[in-house]
Amino acid sequence: MSKPERDYSETLFLPQTDFPMRAGLPQKEPELLKRWQDTDLYKQLRENAKGREKFVLHDGPPYANGNIHIGHALNKILKDVVTRSQQMLGYDSNYVPGWDCHGLPIEWKIEEENYRSKNKGKPNFSNPEAMVAFRQECRAYAEKWLNVQRDEFKRLGVEGDWQHPYTTMSFPAEAQIARELMKFATNGTLYRGSKPVMWSVVEKTALAEAEIEYEDYTSDTVWVKFPVKDADVLARNAGTHTDRLTLTEHLSHASVVIWTTTPWTLPGNRAVSFSPKIAYGLYKVTDAAPDNWAKFGDLFILSENLAGEVFKQARVAAYDKVADVPAEVLAELTLKHPFAGKGYDFTVPLLAGDHVTDDTGTGFVHTAPGHGREDFDVWIANRANLEARGINSSIPYTVDENGALTDAAPGFTGKRVINDKGEKGDANEAVIKALIEAGMIIARGRLKHQYPHSWRSKKPVIFRNTPQWFIAMDKQFSLSIGAASSPGIARNDQRTLRERALDAIAETRWVPAAGENRINGMIESRPDWVISRQRAWGVPIAVFIKERPDGSVDILQDPDVNVRIVEAFEAEGADAWYKEGAAERFLGKRAAEGWKKVDDILDVWFDSGSTHAFVLDDALHFPQLAGIKRKVDGGDDTVMYLEGSDQHRGWFHSSLLESCGTRGRAPFDVVLTHGFVLDENGRKMSKSLGNVVAPQDVIKQSGADILRMWVCASDYADDLRIGPEILKTTADTYRKLRNTIRWMLGSLAHFKDDERVSAEKMPELERLMLHRLVELDAVVRQAYADFDYKKIFAALSAFMTSDLSAFYFDIRKDALYCDPYSSTTRKASLTVIDYLFRCTVTWLAPMLCFTAEEAWLSRYGADAKSVHLEDFPKVLAAWRDDKLAEKWRKVRTVRRVITGALEIERAQKRIGSSLEAHPIVHVSNEELFEAVADVDMAEVCITSALTLVRDEGPDGAFRAPDVSGVAVVPNLAEGTKCARSWKILTTIGADPEYPDVSPRDAQALREWDAMRKAAE
Structure with a gap:
């Protein structure tokens, strides 16, 4: 063939676009962010959605004390995908970001930076001026990090009302938190009680379960004798029954044996618990070394299942079972304390308890009601019976706030359980030594096990009996006047907080569904909510009290006093509570009645659990959320909470309890949870391992859309993995999708809307693509409604790379480039590509918000409205053609064989x-x-x-x-x-x-x- 006389390339309809192949996301994304800010995209979204049903994602407040990490990025990206997709599904989908600003971490940081590092003493918080000044330092610190995090969250592409976020430290929020607390005081569920709570010696405050993590810890273990004190009661009740008289004689010389991992709690022992479901026996030592703690002839009462293991630990060579000891016999016995004669000369009863098992130990549980929840519960359950038997039922305060044993622990006063650094003190060893000297120990050891630690200080905590403020889980109450916002909740509703919460859980949609069982189990078994903390930076428990002789308190119920408190908080913040003369100011005429101001602060989980009250219910400060009427209240609006799975015991938990206690129902309709982020090998990230992936680094190198793609392509319901190889794979997938979009944009440069071809006049191949759009539309819409983003991403990725790039576009390049301008096939293909572009780009927009916007503006011009103001396109149901799709499934099967043959020829x-x-x-x-x-x-x-x-x-x-x-x-x-x-x-x-x-x-x-x- 002779050389052509002209350059035919200029006659081809080749793709033409300014949309670059190389994304340059780190440079392009800030430009798009500025555009959204300049055009006030958030305001446009609200105006676009007026009158629609509302879908509100209520932000779980991150803590304002440092740069964001990869877990923050996962969380905020998921939230953004939710709100953008719900908006495009046709809702008024709103997101108001928020921050948690109170609490110990900030307080600690201020103490470290402004005091300890400068060798300055901690402020004297009894001085009002010093207290307020310190709190203002904490406020400034939180404000600083809030601004840093806000910029970092925005850089992820998260769209929300960043100009008007909520914070728990804003004056209106602090006032509302106080109002919420007052509602619990009014309905009678707020009380001050003396219970064992988890106490951080390092932080000098009580902790809630949500502030605890379990870590390996090595404990001292001891097997201790509690000698029988009074077996004569059996004889007195035995009549002439020979067996019972014989058992009485044996038991008079026996000891119940307990096993404990906390020897330091023995000075607080007041009972021993047993289980009526366990078989017990009386055992006699028949062979033991002379220097053994367990001696020849010793009589021990033990669980039948555990006797062998106990004697093994006690190095007993041989033993005999003397008799069975029925549960009804145990219930009649009383014991001596191991330190009897040394200040512990009280009677130790045996009490039946459901918590006792024979899995480990001895079948008996040493019971110190001041040092454990189950110990406390069994003691209180028997309190009336104990008093009737002449046994003092008071609970001693044997450990102080410094982890030191008190005067209520004779012989051990001043011994430390844990020191100020969180290290094991000398109390255990002192108690064990005393047991040995008293001849009350038969074995000792060490056990490595999971033990509660403060998630802040990473140090072990102790269970300590101390006066704290609680919200009762099992007290019946009715809602305060004006508190019930749900028409379905009757004024005479007397359910307990636990019952209300469990009912609300059942009415909530949990994603994934397993979340329901998880939080349900937590609510079923949780103790009363301890809401007090002994710190400075937070909202005070703004009530006044009078103490009764028995240690309980009366809470002042005076609406006028409450109004003065709330008005002061709204004007000055919660600092008003700590200013000079605050009590007199709020009490007014009642100042002379002897009411005392409470200076404990609220658990920060109460703060964050109240956020719904000052965001979703506050039309004055958040007008964009005004008018929410949820389905539970007879409306059609939806409120979602979305956080990590740890928040079942954290924010979801506290929000549920707070709202059920003040409104009778949950503050949410949908709760979505995600897993944690691990490295590529499934390990927890840590600086020491060098496997930390910082979102800031990923954005700088690859762009936020790569992070967003990683989130959406992952199964967020499980733990997610990230690292260099995973990000490389993500970037490769992104590149393929981008090039598909780029090719569509280039081809559409030759498309004119007035040349659009109707579906019925299109060739089969084009009609097949329209059918695929119908199929995908159903998948995408349902998956977005189900929050199943990996399903959408997988479907679109497969469609764009396999159906489009490798099939349809590959086939149609010849017609698009070379067919005459008048060609119906060419025009039909361009029409379909226009549909394909609009659908795929809008479907991807919630996930790849920057790339979709860039492509949209490239297609429609710099003056075009944002793609994020679009709804998902309405795909015509008439395009569905299952018969055609089945035919072309067979065509593609034959094509696959042909291309396979040609690949060999090419190779x-x-x-x-x-x-x-x-x-x-x-x-x-x-x-x-x-x-x-x-x-x-x-x-x-x-x-x-x-x-x-x-x-x-x-x-x-x-x-x-x-x-x-x-x-x-x-x-x-x-x-x-x-x-x-x-x-x-x-x-x-x-x-x-x-x-x-x-x-x-x-x-x-x-x-x-x-x-x-x-x-x-």
Whole structure:
């Protein structure tokens, strides 16, 4: 063929776009952020959505004390995908970011930076001026980090009302938190009680379960004797029953044996618990070394299942069982304290308890009601009976705030359980030594086990009996007047807080569904909510009290006093509580009545648990959220909470209890939880391992959309993994999607809306793509409604790379580039690509917010509205054609065999491109032959020609192992290569005016030349 006389490339409709192949996201994304800020996208979204049903994602407040980490990024990206997708599904989907600002971490940081590091003493908080000044330092610190985090969250592409966030330290919020507390005081569930609570010696405050993490800890263990004090009661009740009299004689010389991992709690022991479900026996030591703690002839009462293990630990060589000891006998016995005669001369009763098992230990549980919840519960349950038996039922305060044993622990006063550094003190060893001296120990050891630690200080905590403020879980109450916002909640409703919370859990949608069982179990078993902390930076428990002789208190119920408190907080913040003369100011005329101001602060979980009250219910400060009417209240609006799975015991938990206690129902309709972020090997991230992935670094190197893609492609319900290789794979996938979008944009440069082709006039291949859009539309909408983003991402990624790039676009490039301008196929394809672009880009927009916006503006111009103001496109149901889809499934099956044969030819260098081939395709499968019979398979397989034969085919033909009835003989194409389309055809030169091209290309050139001439 002679060299063409003209450059045909200028006559092709090749893709034209400014949308770059290399994304340059780190540079492009800040430009788009500025655009959204300049155009006030958040305001436009609200105006666009007026009148729609509301979908509000209420932000769980992150803590304002440092740069964000990868877990923050995961959380905020998920929230943004939720709100953007719900908006595009047709809701008024709103997001108001918020921050948790009170609490110990900030207080500690101020003490460290402003005091300890400068060798300055901690402020004297009894001085009002010093207290307020310190609190203002804490406020400034929180404000600083809030601003840093706000910029970092915005950089992730998170859209929300960043100009008007909520904070727990704002004056209106502090006032509302006080109001919420007052509601519990009014309904009678707030009380001050003396209970064992988890206490941080290092932090000098009580802690809630949500502030605890369990870590390995090595404890001292001891097996201790509690000698029987009074077995005569058995004899007195035995009459002449010989067996009972004999048992009485034996028991008079026996000891109950307990096992404990906390020897330091023995001075606080007041009882021993047993289980009526366990079989107990009386055992006698018959062989033991002379220097053994367990001596020959000793009598011990033990669980039958555990006796062997106990004697093994006590190095007893032989023993005999003397008798069974029934539970009714145990219930009648009383014991001596191991330190009897040394200040512990009280009676130790045996009490039945459901918490006692025979899995480990001895079958008996040493019971110190001041040092454990179950100990406390069993003691209180028996208190009336104990007093009737003449046993003092008071609970001693044996450990102070410094972890030191008090005067209530004779012989051990001043011994430390844990020191100020969180290290094990000398109390255990002192108690063990005393036990040995008293002859009350039969064995000792050490046990490595999971033990509660403060998640802040990382140091072990202790259970300590101390006056604290609680909200009762099991006290019946009715809602305060005006508190019930749900029409379904009756004024005479007397359910307990636990009952209300469990009912609310059942009415909530949990994603994933397993979250319901998790929080349900936590609420079922949780103790009363301890809400007091002994610190300085927080909202005070703003009530006044009078103490009773028994240690309980009366709480002042005076609406006028409450109003004065709240008004002061709104004007001055909670600092007003600590200012000079605060008590007199708030009490007014009642100042002389002896009411005392409480200076404990609220648990920060109460603060954050109250956020719904000063965000969702505060139309004055958050008008954009005004008018929410949830389904539980007879409306159609939805409120979602979304946090990590640890918040089942944290924010979800406290919010549920707070709202159920003040409004009778949950503050949320939907709760979504995600896992934690681990490194690529499934390890927890730590600086020491060098495996920390900082979101700031990923954004700087690759862009926020790569992080967003990682989030959306992952199964967030489980723990997620991230690292260099995972990010590389994510970037590769992103590149493929971007190039697909880029090709669509380039092709659409030649599309004019007035040349749109209706579906019924389109070729089958275009109608197949429209059908696929209908299928995907259903998948995408349902998955967005189900918050299943990995399903959407997987479906769109497969569609764009397999259905579009590798199939439809590959086939249609010839028609799009080379067909005449007037070609119906070309115009139909452009019409479909326009639909494909609008659908795929809007479907991707919630996930890849920057890339979708960049593509949208590239398509519609810099003055176009944001893609995020679009709803998901309405895909016509009439486009669905299942019969056509089934036919083309078969066509693609045959195509796969043909392309497989051509790949071998290309690998063997017998052809360069598929256009050099003219395969002979033998089809014996009747269904497959019928499917391809009327299809231009040369076009579909991108060959210059293709012959279809209805037979088995020769033995040497190519066959795919998973497709029967199709054989391919890959012959070379015959003819001359078209200078324009590069097809090898026998019709080249059929049009003498264009001798080096095919007739199709000749017609295209004729139209091209005519248009150019007309343009001149």
